[in-house]
Amino acid sequence: MFPLSKTNLLKLFLILSIVLFLFVAQNNFNDYTIRILNNIAIFIILAASYNLINGVTGQFSLEPNGFVAIGAYVTALALLSEDMKWELFQLEDPHPWILALHLDLIPALFFSGLAATIVAVFLATPVFRVRGDYLAIVTLGFGFIIKVIAINNPEFTNGSIGLNEIPTVINLYWTGGLAILTVIFMLNVIYSKYGRAMKAVRDDEDAASAIGINTFKIKTLAFGTSAFFEGVGGGLLAILLTTISPDLFTFFLTFQLLIIIVLGGLGSMTGAVIGSVIVVGGMEWLRFLDGPLFLFGMDFGSHPGLRMVVFSVLLIIIMLFAREGIMGKRELFTLFKRKGKK
Amino acid sequence: MDISTFIQQLINGISLGSMYGLIAIGYTMVYGVLRLINFAHGDIMMVGAFSSFFGMSVLGLDIYSSVVFAILISVIVGVLTDKVAYKPLRHAPRISLLITAIGISFFLENLVNVLFGGTPKSFHAPAFFDQTFQIGSAIFTPLVFIVPLVTILLLLLLLTLLYRTKYGIAIRALAFDIKTVSLMGIDVNKIIMYVFIIGSSLAAVGGVFWAINYPILTPYMGVMIGLKAFAAAVLGGIGSVYGAFLGGVILGFTEVIFVAFFPEYGGYKDAIAFVFLILVLLFRPTGIMGINFEKARF
Numbered sequence: 118m119f120p121l122s123k124t125n126l127l128k129l130f131l132i133l134s135i136v137l138f139l140f141v142a143q144n145n146f147n148d149y150t151i152r153i154l155n156n157i158a159i160f161i162i163l164a165a166s167y168n169l170i171n172g173v174t175g176q177f178s179l180e181p182n183g184f185v186a187i188g189a190y191v192t193a194l195a196l197l198s199e200d201m202k203w204e205l206f207q208l209e210d211p212h213p214w215i216l217a218l219h220l221d222l223i224p225a226l227f228f229s230g231l232a233a234t235i236v237a238v239f240l241a242t243p244v245f246r247v248r249g250d251y252l253a254i255v256t257l258g259f260g261f262i263i264k265v266i267a268i269n270n271p272e273f274t275n276g277s278i279g280l281n282e283i284p285t286v287i288n289l290y291w292t293g294g295l296a297i298l299t300v301i302f303m304l305n306v307i308y309s310k311y312g313r314a315m316k317a318v319r320d321d322e323d324a325a326s327a328i329g330i331n332t333f334k335i336k337t338l339a340f341g342t343s344a345f346f347e348g349v350g351g352g353l354l355a356i357l358l359t360t361i362s363p364d365l366f367t368f369f370l371t372f373q374l375l376i377i378i379v380l381g382g383l384g385s386m387t388g389a390v391i392g393s394v395i396v397v398g399g400m401e402w403l404r405f406l407d408g409p410l411f412l413f414g415m416d417f418g419s420h421p422g423l424r425m426v427v428f429s430v431l432l433i434i435i436m437l438f439a440r441e442g443i444m445g446k447r448e449l450f451t452l453f454k455r456k457g458k459k
Numbered sequence: 460m461d462i463s464t465f466i467q468q469l470i471n472g473i474s475l476g477s478m479y480g481l482i483a484i485g486y487t488m489v490y491g492v493l494r495l496i497n498f499a500h501g502d503i504m505m506v507g508a509f510s511s512f513f514g515m516s517v518l519g520l521d522i523y524s525s526v527v528f529a530i531l532i533s534v535i536v537g538v539l540t541d542k543v544a545y546k547p548l549r550h551a552p553r554i555s556l557l558i559t560a561i562g563i564s565f566f567l568e569n570l571v572n573v574l575f576g577g578t579p580k581s582f583h584a585p586a587f588f589d590q591t592f593q594i595g596s597a598i599f600t601p602l603v604f605i606v607p608l609v610t611i612l613l614l615l616l617l618l619t620l621l622y623r624t625k626y627g628i629a630i631r632a633l634a635f636d637i638k639t640v641s642l643m644g645i646d647v648n649k650i651i652m653y654v655f656i657i658g659s660s661l662a663a664v665g666g667v668f669w670a671i672n673y674p675i676l677t678p679y680m681g682v683m684i685g686l687k688a689f690a691a692a693v694l695g696g697i698g699s700v701y702g703a704f705l706g707g708v709i710l711g712f713t714e715v716i717f718v719a720f721f722p723e724y725g726g727y728k729d730a731i732a733f734v735f736l737i738l739v740l741l742f743r744p745t746g747i748m749g750i751n752f753e754k755a756r757f
Contacts, residue, residue, distance in 0.1 A: 250495065250557060251740060261683070379558060440555055
């Protein structure tokens, strides 16, 4: 069933070492480090699923913040108890549906993903009528509309105040485990016939359509699949942050994910993993830039936001000089494959 | 709603729409030439607004010289953007160009954030703009007349430039076919630079108008305004300069009237632009002016 080829051994080794690392981390590391690792794991889920639509299928969409917001709200509302909701909803009384919604963690995450997928499937018709730049701007607009809806329906979402005191019911095993599952799932999608069809759509949509691929169906499939995992990731993010509000899921989130997949290499899942580690880790590491700065004995004062300047310059430099990113379109475990056997 | 309130809303809508139009022209021209949604264009407008704020509060300029200062800074930023970020990618896949544009947009927002701080700045326009006068029961500020007038003047100037000068012919030719134009001995990069100069200066004027009208400046103000202006450009028919202005006016007018008729749904005002965008793309992708990508231009 699983021939012990070099590639498979390498895959097995990678997964086992990550599981071992998670085990060591959860038991030995301090809260701060565990929090960063949680963050990295969630960003791996989000980046891998974003990569499916953006890198693998080649549809340059800017929607993840919308789906993450949907997932986060569904999970948060499902996990909060009825008493908590009465206490939290200050602008208007909670809607009876919202009060009736109460689920355990796993169904809550599943329904978060499902909600995002349903929205994605409805959205696919207008969105995939257009290509390229237009697609980008329509999906970008979608994120704004989600925010407007969240602010203007206080009986469902508590408006601009948002929700807080979401119970923390996850640990590193949950986030890390789901991250591993997501990446494995995405890799299996990529190497399935659907994945090949997605790549064909990316490389030449007209040619793909000419050889009998239903491009709309394939794009919708990729969109829905990535929406599902973005919803789940959003749910995990809500639990990790314990507080969510409509202002949290702005275009900035999408921008971070974009840097991650561009840095890792558009179309490479293991690239997305590496990108998540570098970008989320780097964000933490560069935190000193936002505080008071002393360089070469000079006082530069305090400049909140400098980190973001660094990251946007990084994105521009990658695009100008290293468009392939770290991995290109390759995967980590295919690096050692003999050449000519592609 | 009586007639004078309607006229008041009409004029307010046209004024708001002219500002969208000014910014939309930049989108439409860059798209026409490079086939790129210049994501950074809204932020160039923001740079214009901030430069004029900086000129008035720090350098002590009056409003007119601060407009010139704003145009100058925006043009420098716009041209540099093209030279540094877009020019090396002329032959790269379009997606790379789009990602770079988003990078530039984020860079400008955060640079202004670092330079000026994150707290919103209040823009102090001269007292002239604060006075009001009454016609019937409708109350106007001078700006609602100045904005459309200046916009139409600039539009006429731009159309003269496009249709009556050698540079205008070159710009329109570029929109047809970049390769052939470069074979005709025209410096393509120079012409593209002129397009960025035109777009950025119009955006700067739009930015100053915006700052006088809504005197709260934040580094992220350009995102939403830029997106709406882009929606206006698509509504009018992207690639068409008249279309951009027309789309802007329609969008501004609809927003104002929507809030006037349905005040309880006022929160959804910002979504109108995207509804327009999606409807246009679904039913008439060439927009109102019906620009066919392969044939007519501007």
